[in-house]
Each structure stands twice: as structure tokens, then as C-alpha cells.
Amino acid sequence: MSVLLKKYRTMRDFGETPEPSGGKPKKTKGPIFVIQKHHASHLHYDFRLEMEGVLKSWAVPRGPSYDPTVKRLAMMTEDHPYDYAGFEGVIPEGNYGAGKVIIWDNGTWEFIEPGDDPVKALRAGKLTFRLNGRKMFGEWALVRIHGRSPKGNEWLLLKHRDEFANEEVDVTEVAPLSIISGRDVEDVNPDRIWKSNRPGAAKGPPTIATALRKQATTKKAAAKKSAAMPPQKKAPSAKRGATGRPTAKRTEGKAKAPRRTAAKRR
Ligand code: MN
Numbered sequence: 135m136s137v138l139l140k141k142y143r144t145m146r147d148f149g150e151t152p153e154p155s156g157g158k159p160k161k162t163k164g165p166i167f168v169i170q171k172h173h174a175s176h177l178h179y180d181f182r183l184e185m186e187g188v189l190k191s192w193a194v195p196r197g198p199s200y201d202p203t204v205k206r207l208a209m210m211t212e213d214h215p216y217d218y219a220g221f222e223g224v225i226p227e228g229n230y231g232a233g234k235v236i237i238w239d240n241g242t243w244e245f246i247e248p249g250d251d252p253v254k255a256l257r258a259g260k261l262t263f264r265l266n267g268r269k270m271f272g273e274w275a276l277v278r279i280h281g282r283s284p285k286g287n288e289w290l291l292l293k294h295r296d297e298f299a300n301e302e303v304d305v306t307e308v309a310p311l312s313i314i315s316g317r318d319v320e321d322v323n324p325d326r327i328w329k330s331n332r333p334g335a336a337k338g339p340p341t342i343a344t345a346l347r348k349q350a351t352t353k354k355a356a357a358k359k360s361a362a363m364p365p366q367k368k369a370p371s372a373k374r375g376a377t378g379r380p381t382a383k384r385t386e387g388k389a390k391a392p393r394r395t396a397a398k399r400r
Pocket of ligand 1: 174180
């Protein structure tokens, strides 16, 4: 049992809370990420990256933003067990983090830089990585800052400039629901819910991922065709896809995203 989970375990009474105590074997190839929308005393988004056999965790009060000029505060919290990635449900009153939790997004992640060791980069306080989820993808970074907290646990989560960067779409607003149950955090099933940790296994409602991905592919193709022409500012088509299920569903079959196929094969 990982020594990294000691703090996590001492903070919880597993006779009381439906959260996992940890120790379930890992099922996927490649490191996973999960973002849980958690309505405790305040609503926040728990961003978790699998590293060293556990989930390195940050609480992001305002959630992620695709706008590269926006930096979101991310408070590093205790390492969580790998199987926490499958938790969606209610943490009972009187327990640490009491409140409702949904799985807002999940998938796999790849370390980009600096160097070739993500653990080392984490310790040094800066890492760049690629997310391949249903709402989150493209290049992101976590950077430790010298903030107000004496704990030294303040980081910033930010979007790097790439074909997925988008200043107009607020992903937390257009895609608020669980990718597992299709419920928002307030309506989460109070019964303990366990689902597969395998990314892509979830049969939730369609999300904006497909629409955004399609938009990015179109942008890329357009840029290739006329490199001389300045980029056009288009109305964010993702907004349509995210709010209305049918649109997202329609794009699902058409979108030719090689990444998607790769994810399915896992
Ligand atoms: Mn939390």
C-alpha cells in the first residue's frame, strides 16, 4: 500500500464515507486524469493526474479555462488513490469534503516537458502535459506559485496556445454534467456509484469534446489551405454542440479524429 496515501487515509473514515480507501489494481495503459466537480462547502473542480501510482490532486475553485490568457488557481491537495477516479456520489455530512461529487471529465494524459520525468517536473513546480479526455484536450500546464498560503500549495492551471485554445467557450458552463451519469453535481445519485476507470468506457451524454475537436481540425485545415490569410473569427460552434445533445451526437459519427479511434482501441 502506497505510503503516498497515508495523509488521504488519515483524513477519512471509510466506515462513514463511500470514497475508496485505495488499493484497487490499475486497469488502463498509460496514465489517466480525472476532473471531479465537487460541491463541498464551495463548488470546485478536483483535477487529478496519475503519477507514482496515485492521483496527484489540485482543487481548482473556478475550473479549467480554454482561454490561454486565463490562469486558474489550483490548490494542491493530498494524493488520492488511483481508484478515486471512479468515484461519483455523496460524501456524507461530518466527513472530510462532505458534499456531492460528479466525474466531470476523464481520459489519459501525456507528459510533455520539462525534461523526461514528470515526477521531477512536479517537484520542481512546473509541468506541461497533453490531455485526451472528453471535455479536456490539448496542451495544459501546472505552475507552482508563491502565493498567499504558507503551505506552498498554490499552483496555476493554464491552457497553452494550440489549436484547441478558445477564448469564447467557457467549458464549465457549456459542459456542466457528469460524463458518467449525465447528472449535474446537485442531482447526483446519493447511492454510492462505482464505474469503470477505463477512459472512454463511460456511456454518458455526448460532450463538447467532439465539437471542439472538429472545430480545431477545421481551423487547422483552413490554416493549411491559406497560410497567407489571417485567421477568421468564427462563432463558437461548440456552444451549440454542448448545450444540445442532438448536435453533439450528430458530429460524433462524422468527425474524423484519429485520436478518437486510438482511444477506442485501448
Ligand atoms: Mn474536492
